[in-house]
Amino acid sequence: MTARQQAIFTLDELAAYLKVGKRTLYRLASHGEIPAFKVGGTWRFRQSEIDRWINDQIQAGRKKEVIRTDEQPKSADHSVSSGRAVRRRRQTE
Incomplete structure (x- = not known):
C-alpha cells in the first residue's frame, strides 16, 4: 500500500x-452516507475510501443528468404548478 492509501483523516x-x-x-458519517469508522468514539476517514466515495458521487450525478436529459423537455406553455397556484391564492385571500 502507498502512503496515500493509508492516510487517515480526522x-x-x-x-x-x-x-x-x-x-x-x-451527519453523513452517523447516517452511514460516507465511509467512516470510529476510534475511541471519534470519527475517522480513510482517504482512499473517501476518494472512491467522491468518484461514486460524481458517477451518480452523471447518471441523474442522463436521466434528466432523456425525460421529455418541458414546453414553454406549461401552466404554473398547482402547488404554486394554491400558495398564491392563499396569499390573496
Missing part, C-alpha cells in the same frame, strides 16, 4: 479536504 481534516462543514460530515 473530522476536522476531512472537512478541510472536502471544504464542507464539520456538522455536515458528522
